[in-house]
Amino acid sequence: KAGVTQTPRYLIKTRGQQVTLSCSPISGHRSVSWYQQTPGQGLQFLFEYFSETQRNKGNFPGRFSGRQFSNSRSEMNVSTLELGDSALYLCASSTGVGSGANVLTFGAGSRLTVL
Amino acid sequence: AQKITQTQPGMFVQEKEAVTLDCTYDTSDPSYGLFWYKQPSSGEMIFLIYQGSYDQQNATEGRYSLNFQKARKSANLVISASQLGDSAMYFCAMREDPIQGAQKLVFGQGTRLTINP
Numbered sequence: 001k002a003g004v005t006q007t008p009r010y011l012i013k014t015r016g017q018q019v020t021l022s023c024s025p026i027s028g029h030r031s032v033s034w035y036q037q038t039p040g041q042g043l044q045f046l047f048e049y050f051s052e053t054q055r056n057k058g059n060f061p062g063r064f065s066g067r068q069f070s071n072s073r074s075e076m077n078v079s080t081l082e083l084g085d086s087a088l089y090l091c092a093s094s095t096g097v098g099s100g101a102n103v104l105t106f107g108a109g110s111r112l113t114v115l
Numbered sequence: 116a117q118k119i120t121q122t123q124p125g126m127f128v129q130e131k132e133a134v135t136l137d138c139t140y141d142t143s144d145p146s147y148g149l150f151w152y153k154q155p156s157s158g159e160m161i162f163l164i165y166q167g168s169y170d171q172q173n174a175t176e177g178r179y180s181l182n183f184q185k186a187r188k189s190a191n192l193v194i195s196a197s198q199l200g201d202s203a204m205y206f207c208a209m210r211e212d213p214i215q216g217a218q219k220l221v222f223g224q225g226t227r228l229t230i231n232p
Binding site: 031106 | 161218
């Protein structure tokens with residue numbers, strides 16, 4: 001079955017602009033999570049969506065937002081970009097129900113560079 | 116607050132040797148899950164192995180095993196018979212389970228493993 005698809009894979013923006021990243025989860029997965037990876041801060045949780053509702057949120061400013069559509073596809077938006085937003089943004093999907101192994105499957109990431 | 120500590124920033128191992136990557140965690144939640152992921156230079160995170168806090172036995176998946184010592188709050192990854200393709204970043208992560216199914220992983224800083232021929 002198809003994996004988690006993230007688009008675009010690479011993008012370059014300038015300070016002050018906004019960006020929208022897209023994530024298509026594995027078919028049947030209802031949970032989509034987003035993570036930011038930087039050399040300095042490592043991997044940090046942004047937010048999780050389940051059945052179109054935000055279920056968990058990390059400690060990021062309000063410039064970072066997301067949403068999930070009825071087909072479970074998710075988008076995240078970063079407004080008023082700052083240099084520090086340069087990062088690899090990883091999306092992960094899972095069934096989102098039950099406990100135990102309920103493994104997150106990650107996409108290849110969207111690498112954002114802010115100039 | 117959750118915390119994951121990986122004390123080995125980098126490791127160099129000869130091909131075919133076994134390697135242990137360290138991970139300690141801190142949580143006050145009795146129900147949690149521990150994960151190991153591999154991240155090659157391509158960037159994609161690849162799931163390796165999972166251990167639940169209530170699991171009685173150490174998890175194993177092929178060449179990967181997890182040395183789970185609950186009292187010490189450690190969850191070390193053991194890779195047997197290392198291969199050149201094992202060269203990558205390895206991340207330990209923890210999920211607390213206050214809400215069934217909710218997904219929020221806290222990651223360690225990672226260990227860069229290099230396998231030498």
